[in-house]
Amino acid sequence: MPRRLVPPIRLTLPPLRFWPRAAALVAVFTGALALALPVASGRTQAPGPRHSAALSAFAAARAGRVPRWAPETLVDVERTLQKALLEWSRQQSRFTLLRDFGPAADALWRAEQAARDASRLAGERYAEARLWADEAIAEVRALHLHGDALSAATALPRSERAHLLRARLLLAEAEAWQREGEPIAAADQAERSQAELVRALGPSLEAAERFTAAEQVRRWRRWVEQTRTWSRSTGRPAILVFKEKNLLTLMRNGVPVRSYPADIGQNALDVKRRVGDKATPEGHYRVVDRKDRGQSRFHRALLLDYPNQEDRRRLAAALRTGDLPRGTRLGGLIEIHGEGGRGRNWTDGCVALSNADMDDLFTRIPLGTRVTIVGGDGRNGTFSDLLARIEGEQKGR
């Protein structure tokens, strides 16, 4: 028999008792792998930082401007957070190796973003409200400047002054609310301040309109021209008083030679119509008396012939129409005198210069000198400028 080169392979199966043990080992190994994989993948690890971030963003939204400025977003923010926390709690309460924090992490991220978006929206709305309040306050401040100019130039009646005080207090409240971070309250108070300001200044601004009324301005310019012509033709000095410019101009031969700052009656808006109205009269007058030092309470004085015929005629017409009550008197003792130069209108109707200016004028003015008092010439005066500014601002809006 030839010898085999390759010995025969004899396959022998393991004994029967081997197989259950092998199956058990495989099962244990597979089970271990199945349990280790989730842990290795990290899905059983609770996303602590994301959880904290979501809660912080929610707390910041609740503590910040969202409840006031974007309340409608809070429902969605809270719902989103609730879903995320519910998923988180569910996973937390499961057996460790069975946990899967993937969906919870996503939900927490969405909750954080929802809270941040709500905070951003609230911040934008708040900024917009602040801007609107700033504009309202700036507008009222500008009106207050006009009010200050008007109240400095003319005495406001008591009721209007009370409204002006109220307007100032409301503006201060508006500014305080804005500092406190309450722009809606600030804008409300600014609006109320504006309403009070209109009540305070409205009647006075209406009265001030005569300083820009075309017919009135033409009349004044005509008086000025008449006086200039008279001075030129006679060679004599003449005085022009421009009430809203607070200016007294000395003319000689029709040419202005010197101007002096002049304080006029407290009621700078009106023309004198009766005794005690504290307004300076308007019209053509003459110097009828000269009071030197010691003869006047106001250093030196030049007495005018107020009331003249025109003033009497005007009173009679007002009494006839009932504009003035019966028994109304015109008053008198309107002078150009010293103790002035105070930079404000304080007299009972007279025209006041500083003592030094009065000394200079007194030496140049003889009895009979023509004195023409006008409201203005339509420009470069307190009231005409004020009205022009207001008109310009209204057009600009």
Added chain:
Amino acid sequence: MIDITARRRGFLGLRSPLLSAAPGCGMKTAVDTGDGIPRIAGSVTATQMKKLSVLSAILGIALLTAACASEPKEAVSAARAALEAARTAGAADYAPAALAAAETAFASLDAELKAQSDKFALTRSYTKATELAAAAMTAAETATAEAATGKEKMKTDVTALMGEVKTAITTTTEMLAKAPKGKGSAADIEAMKSDVAGIESSLADIDAAIAAGRFKDAMVKAEAAKQGLDRIAADVQAAMEAKKAAR
């Protein structure tokens, strides 16, 4: 029947009616139950004991689980009441951050309660919920305390400012009394006196706001009144200095 020595006693002292009183009182006799294991008549076997132990353990665990599975209703109610108290105390205005922290704590508590209630009854555990309820309660109490502190501080501040306003009214009135009177200035002085009187009459609104607990409102009005008085005082001072300079 096989005789067993008297030392073998039945479990729980059971005596089979088959036991005879004599011979030998107390002598137990074994019975054949057919499974090949000799037993004393009326006694419990080791297997039965093991089964009984397991049942007892299961029952014990079930009872314990039932105990842990009850929602901490009292703790949660107390915490919610504390949160409501914080809101009533004005925490939204005076301690917004603390109130937000309390509301955040409640969000976690509500989620935990819902998660547990969604589970099968025997697997529920409210241990975490109890801890969260305690934390929420603490946060709400902190918010209440901070609100009270904040409110008290604002009340103190506005009361102090009101004192300054009243002092400023007195000072300005005295200045106006001493202000130089003359032709023209008399009317200005009267106008300023009427302004001071107007501001003084506004103090009633400020007092009403303080009494109603609207401290921010009162603070703003008091600041405005002070500003108004400062302006009048400055005007009087400027007028007095101008008069001095004119002399």
